[in-house]
Amino acid sequence: MRDVLMPLIEQGKLAQVRNEIIKMNVVDIAQLFEELSQDKIIVIFRLLPKEIAADVFTYLSYEQQQYIIESITDTEIKNIIDDLFLDDTVDLIEEMPANVVKKILKNTSEDKRKLINQFLNYPDNSAGSIMTIEYVDLKKGMTVKQALEHVKKTGVDKETIDVCYVIDKNRILEGIIPIRKLILAEESVIIADIMDTNFISIRTNDDQEKIAALFKKYDLLAMPVVDNENRLVGIITIDDVVDIIEQENTEDFQKMAAIEPSEEEYLKTSVLTLARHRIVWLLILMISATFTGNIIKKFEDVLQSVVVLAAFIPMLMDTGGNAGSQSATLVIRGLALEEIKLKDIAKVIWKELRVSVIVGLILAAVNFIRIYYFETTDIKITTTVCASLFLTVVLAKVVGGVLPIMAKKLKLDPAIMASPLITTIVDAVALMAYFYLAAWILGV
Amino acid sequence: MRDVLMPLIEQGKLAQVRNEIIKMNVVDIAQLFEELSQDKIIVIFRLLPKEIAADVFTYLSYEQQQYIIESITDTEIKNIIDDLFLDDTVDLIEEMPANVVKKILKNTSEDKRKLINQFLNYPDNSAGSIMTIEYVDLKKGMTVKQALEHVKKTGVDKETIDVCYVIDKNRILEGIIPIRKLILAEESVIIADIMDTNFISIRTNDDQEKIAALFKKYDLLAMPVVDNENRLVGIITIDDVVDIIEQENTEDFQKMAAIEPSEEEYLKTSVLTLARHRIVWLLILMISATFTGNIIKKFEDVLQSVVVLAAFIPMLMDTGGNAGSQSATLVIRGLALEEIKLKDIAKVIWKELRVSVIVGLILAAVNFIRIYYFETTDIKITTTVCASLFLTVVLAKVVGGVLPIMAKKLKLDPAIMASPLITTIVDAVALMAYFYLAAWILGV
Numbered sequence A, B: 001m002r003d004v005l006m007p008l009i010e011q012g013k014l015a016q017v018r019n020e021i022i023k024m025n026v027v028d029i030a031q032l033f034e035e036l037s038q039d040k041i042i043v044i045f046r047l048l049p050k051e052i053a054a055d056v057f058t059y060l061s062y063e064q065q066q067y068i069i070e071s072i073t074d075t076e077i078k079n080i081i082d083d084l085f086l087d088d089t090v091d092l093i094e095e096m097p098a099n100v101v102k103k104i105l106k107n108t109s110e111d112k113r114k115l116i117n118q119f120l121n122y123p124d125n126s127a128g129s130i131m132t133i134e135y136v137d138l139k140k141g142m143t144v145k146q147a148l149e150h151v152k153k154t155g156v157d158k159e160t161i162d163v164c165y166v167i168d169k170n171r172i173l174e175g176i177i178p179i180r181k182l183i184l185a186e187e188s189v190i191i192a193d194i195m196d197t198n199f200i201s202i203r204t205n206d207d208q209e210k211i212a213a214l215f216k217k218y219d220l221l222a223m224p225v226v227d228n229e230n231r232l233v234g235i236i237t238i239d240d241v242v243d244i245i246e247q248e249n250t251e252d253f254q255k256m257a258a259i260e261p262s263e264e265e266y267l268k269t270s271v272l273t274l275a276r277h278r279i280v281w282l283l284i285l286m287i288s289a290t291f292t293g294n295i296i297k298k299f300e301d302v303l304q305s306v307v308v309l310a311a312f313i314p315m316l317m318d319t320g321g322n323a324g325s326q327s328a329t330l331v332i333r334g335l336a337l338e339e340i341k342l343k344d345i346a347k348v349i350w351k352e353l354r355v356s357v358i359v360g361l362i363l364a365a366v367n368f369i370r371i372y373y374f375e376t377t378d379i380k381i382t383t384t385v386c387a388s389l390f391l392t393v394v395l396a397k398v399v400g401g402v403l404p405i406m407a408k409k410l411k412l413d414p415a416i417m418a419s420p421l422i423t424t425i426v427d428a429v430a431l432m433a434y435f436y437l438a439a440w441i442l443g444v
Helices: A002-010 A014-021 A026-034 A038-047 A050-059 A062-071 A074-083 A086-095 A098-106 A110-120 A144-157 A179-184 A208-218 A238-256 A271-298 A300-305 A307-336 A342-374 A379-409 A419-442 B002-010 B014-021 B026-034 B038-047 B050-059 B062-071 B074-083 B086-095 B098-106 B110-120 B144-157 B179-184 B208-218 B238-256 B271-298 B300-305 B307-336 B342-374 B379-409 B419-442
Strands: A163-167 A173-178 A222-226 A232-237 B163-167 B173-178 B222-226 B232-237
Touching (some): A014 A038, A038 A062, A050 A074, A208 A238, A232 A238, A271 A419, A271 B307, A307 B238, A307 B300, A307 B419, B026 B038, B062 B086, B062 B098, B163 B232, B173 B222, B208 B238, B300 B419, B342 B379
């Protein structure tokens, strides 16, 4: 498709371009814009039929959205904003610079401006900041026939009609009803008799993590958002939740790698911002590693008399770090997916203890063969290294399994108890064990 | 709810239990079963109204499903299997032991048995193994009125009616039409005129990663699965895709922590299996760390004369490892979300180079102040440590940024190029730089 379109665009055959474009999916059209030169963007955007222009617009990058708004007329802006869902409008306003926001608001109706302001006040990543207001509402006294007529009359501007919401005259949410139930029911049935009153809802201030967990648990397609008086104020749809899930996962990946989480795409983040997100943890961990260094300094005379001991430090540290981060990762992930609960801490310790003994024995045995037979190292040094390795692995796995759960108990994010922090802790203890054992076994 | 139910169950007040249970969401009912003792499970399961029994059943753990099938009569099994969607039946059969599978198949109709066999033959994690066959099919010659009547007649047994599929007499997929469009259209309109012919579909053998990517890209709720002749064979719905997304993320978390990926829950995995999934990478990485040890051995005389050099090894190794895994994590995640493409490799290198210079300078400066002024270390040693730290950070970040992209180029999973492997590589080079610099600056 792209191979056909690009030459047509270059040659300015706009009628043909339009014919090709309207056959495409809006997401693919938006992707096409990424490849256009600036002078072509507005030309092609103006070719889009009115009914898909706003749709394509929501899938464009912020840079392109900004460029388009800066370049088109007020009437054109108004047409787009009228067709955007409220959640997309709010997202747009949050990302645009002040002059563009001004241009957008100038072309927005008074009512919508008020709503936008209200939405901008919800805390970041709260249900209020994610929801949209384009839902279908029904009354419980309606018959199925009346309800379907109402859906037909009002549905065209709604984000979804797959689930409809039953509210009373004060907008208090009384039930939900999937469109499927409406279609399959007899026309004369009363909504009150078939609506689901045992629905899952969420409050405007609830966090997106909770929202994603509920969608996953109950396999939902949409969820109503209510205020403190149980009045329906919006809905959240599954497409937004899929984005939230990926965002929460990205956040965990970042925290587990000792990076301050950010929602910006890597390639679009400035070098300074990237550096800022990384330096804090690096500094903290670097200074923590000083303690490990001090342990070595304390045992300088041991090291001085048997300098070959230093050669096994990297292997001990790395293996300890890896063993610990394996356990930490599994437990952090288990906590995130709610497969591991706080009360499981004893089970986790017992499991990690047994796993670590098996793994530690195998590693120590392989190491023994390698150091003693292949490298013909002194038996006392070999014993010291292998015993330390075993202790390090057991310690690392238990610490790795326990710390994320303890973090969660302390209302911290378990993801910070990942590889970097665990490594730093395990290193210090491992080296202490190593040198004490060395001093004892070697008698220095 | 639980607080009310548990005493009622204990007291055997079954009529009341039933009254409470039918008000609950099926997911919550299933969760309740997790807390029941074995002798109660069958009693309570038999209380469930027929129309929700199968639903509750799909949300139970495999252990409970097995126990129930082993305990109930053939007729009861038949009732459940009849009500299960095909994808859930296939999942069940894949997890149950042979004797239970036999019991299930004995109570399954001939037709369904054939289908099950066909589904079991699709490769693991392929579209064929995930899809289900309970979709609504329409003909393009139908009017909207006829189509809605058809939906009404057949929709009750379908997994979703939110999207309907238009097929010809050979079952070749010609278009899709969301139920929304059917409801909003005039009754006399012909399906062919409003169906979407530019739909996204997938083949039975396509991998689940591709499926998840398409759902995310196009904000889909359901996707048709076709065979090589473009015949419609099934559909995949968003609820399954949400599970796939989490599963793919879990796999990445595990690979990045040097664990062989597994779909089993941590607490339900045996100690031996956990040990097996961890030992291979630990062994590989432990033996790789030997090279690092050999570097230290090679410089034994340098270390012998300035033994304090050993005290900075942990800090250098840890900081290098952390710096590298930060970059690797961001790039691996960017690749997984398709925000970073293979062609971006030069951009990534250039970005990491600049970030690493900033970060490296700050770390080296802080370290200089700490070592030289606070610990009053010799200026030559301080210089050696700080210069090595800077080089290590730059190297770690560039290596961390590049290796995941190279892995993807070689059709390997970028996630293996994470913290553990990067750390091992960076350690070796960092120590080499450290000792060469030391030998040169200190003149030993």
